[in-house]
Amino acid sequence: MKGRVLVVDDDPEIREVLTMRLEALGLGVTAVGGPREALAALDAGGFDLALFDLRMEPMDGIALMKAAHERQPGLPVLVMTAHGSIEDAVAAIQRGAFDYLTKPFVPDELRARVGRALSERRWTRDRGRLKAVGETLASSGIMERILDAVAQATVEATEAERSVVFLLEHGQVVPMASAGTQPKAWEPLQAAAAAAVEKGVPTTITGVEGRVALAAPLVVKNGPVGALVVECAERFTPTPEDMELLALFSFQATVALKNAHELSQLRSGALAALGRMATQVAHELKNPLGGLKLYARHLEKRLGDASDPELAELAQKIGRAVDHLATLVTEITAYGRPPELKVEPVKVTQLLDECLSLTQDRLSGRRIQVVRQEDPDIPTAFLDPRELRKVFLNLLLNALEAMGEEGTLSVGAAYLPEEAMVQVTVEDSGCGMSEETLSRVFDLFFTTKPQGTGLGMAISRSVVDLHGGRIDIESRLGQGTRVRVLLPVRQP
Numbered sequence: 001m002k003g004r005v006l007v008v009d010d011d012p013e014i015r016e017v018l019t020m021r022l023e024a025l026g027l028g029v030t031a032v033g034g035p036r037e038a039l040a041a042l043d044a045g046g047f048d049l050a051l052f053d054l055r056m057e058p059m060d061g062i063a064l065m066k067a068a069h070e071r072q073p074g075l076p077v078l079v080m081t082a083h084g085s086i087e088d089a090v091a092a093i094q095r096g097a098f099d100y101l102t103k104p105f106v107p108d109e110l111r112a113r114v115g116r117a118l119s120e121r122r123w124t125r126d127r128g129r130l131k132a133v134g135e136t137l138a139s140s141g142i143m144e145r146i147l148d149a150v151a152q153a154t155v156e157a158t159e160a161e162r163s164v165v166f167l168l169e170h171g172q173v174v175p176m177a178s179a180g181t182q183p184k185a186w187e188p189l190q191a192a193a194a195a196a197v198e199k200g201v202p203t204t205i206t207g208v209e210g211r212v213a214l215a216a217p218l219v220v221k222n223g224p225v226g227a228l229v230v231e232c233a234e235r236f237t238p239t240p241e242d243m244e245l246l247a248l249f250s251f252q253a254t255v256a257l258k259n260a261h262e263l264s265q266l267r268s269g270a271l272a273a274l275g276r277m278a279t280q281v282a283h284e285l286k287n288p289l290g291g292l293k294l295y296a297r298h299l300e301k302r303l304g305d306a307s308d309p310e311l312a313e314l315a316q317k318i319g320r321a322v323d324h325l326a327t328l329v330t331e332i333t334a335y336g337r338p339p340e341l342k343v344e345p346v347k348v349t350q351l352l353d354e355c356l357s358l359t360q361d362r363l364s365g366r367r368i369q370v371v372r373q374e375d376p377d378i379p380t381a382f383l384d385p386r387e388l389r390k391v392f393l394n395l396l397l398n399a400l401e402a403m404g405e406e407g408t409l410s411v412g413a414a415y416l417p418e419e420a421m422v423q424v425t426v427e428d429s430g431c432g433m434s435e436e437t438l439s440r441v442f443d444l445f446f447t448t449k450p451q452g453t454g455l456g457m458a459i460s461r462s463v464v465d466l467h468g469g470r471i472d473i474e475s476r477l478g479q480g481t482r483v484r485v486l487l488p489v490r491q492p
């Protein structure tokens with residue numbers, strides 16, 4: 001048996017007998033003489049089972065159990081009663097004790113009841129963890145988060161020092177997520193992962209300072225795609241049960257990977273189809289819209305000459321609406337057929353100046369502080385200013401739309417010499433994004449705004465990609481968002 005037991009009894013002889021018997025079963029025992037020491041021990045935590053004497057002063061076993069459950073709700077408690085007071089034992093169970101033991105102890109009974117309480121505890125705990133992992137999987141398709149959840153749950157359930165999820169990339173196992181303490185050395189973990197991937201079965205490797213690394217392969221249809229590795233303290237010998245538990249978690253991780261992969265395939269397929277349909281529809285709309293635009297101008301002119309201001313205004317409104325539609329159609333068509341870049345030497349700060357001045361009307365009447373942080377020595381970059389104007393404008397507008405009456409908009413620009421990239425950041429103190437929104441920002445037509453089209457970020461990403469750059473987002477719900485755009489100084 002494995003686990004830590006807290007024994008509380010005011011009789012030193014009983015404490016001694018129990019300690020001896022429980023230790024003989026392989027358990028770690030802390031035995032104390034009264035409730036005060038018991039509570040101090042419980043505060044330190046880490047017990048899998050507690051044995052409380054029912055009759056104690058000043059706090060009896062039931063009151064102590066209540067206090068213990070406030071500290072550790074799932075802790076199984078066995079109450080110890082004198083022979084013949086079975087009613088007390090029943091009452092204790094009704095109030096939350098797991099089971100009871102009668103004094104004097106019968107060795108077989110002690111072993112059976114302690115064993116049952118421990119395995120029940122382990123089972124409920126693991127079931128809880130697995131349920132939590134399952135829920136994360138169901139609620140999100142974001143790979144890193146899933147892997148984090150798996151690593152975290154594995155550490156908690158196995159009580160290992162750390163857990164790392166490795167994935168196979170270009171024939172190498174690469175750590176993708178980890179939980180627990182930082183490993184002293186990555187090599188043994190990596191070696192264990194590689195061995196598990198190669199053999200396709202759970203594998204154990206003893207590394208530095210006698211630490212043991214257990215690895216279970218993550219197997220999908222075509223074979224292992226990675227491994228789940230846990231590292232335990234020195235001199236720990238894994239039982240078959242431990243290996244089984246690890247295999248269970250690695251199975252969960254595999255399901256997660258499979259789901260995430262399928263979801264992203266489904267999504268990109270659907271998006272591609274949606275994009276094709278949208279560009280076709282936009283194309284069909286182009287000619288009639290051109291005609292409408294002409295008629296609207298004509299009407300505007302005629303009514304402007306006649307002296308009915310109300311009608312003239314109406315005509316202007318029609319004109320503006322048609323213009324808006326025409327811009328949309330152009331954007332959608334452009335998305336379907338990415339433009340050839342027309343690169344020229346661009347000063348990014350200057351481009352940002354222009355875009356910021358275009359957003360001035362969105363600032364009036366609001367208490368928005370605009371902070372600019374731009375390095376003076378950013379080199380001139382070869383970029384398409386027309387396309388990038390769309391990107392920066394959309395980021396600025398999104399930031400301004402995310403904030404209410406007041407907030408801070410920070411715009412930064414810097415040069416990263418190692419990568420030869422210009423970095424532009426747009427940060428707001430606005431509403432931030434939920435996980436769901438964050439995972440879909442770049443989807444075509446995804447919007448949470450009543451008047452939004454959901455084109456902004458999709459276009460931004462395609463423009464940045466076309467430049468050979470990257471765009472990434474950090475966002476926290478209710479706190480704000482930071483979007484970072486990296487653009488190479490020279491076009492490849």
Ligand SMILES: Nc1ncnc2c1ncn2[C@@H]1O[C@H](COP(=O)(O)OP(=O)(O)OP(=O)(O)O)[C@@H](O)[C@H]1O
Binds near residue numbers: 455458
């Ligand atoms: N800075 C931000 N803060 C909070 N949410 C944001 C931010 N930027 C983008 N979003 C979220 O991402 C969604 C998509 O943004 P995107 O720019 O693609 O479309 P949009 O702004 O809704 O419409 P438009 O096509 O007019 O730009 C937004 O509706 C919003 O929910």
Ligand SMILES: [Mg+2]
Binds near residue numbers: 456457
């Ligand atoms: Mg937008």
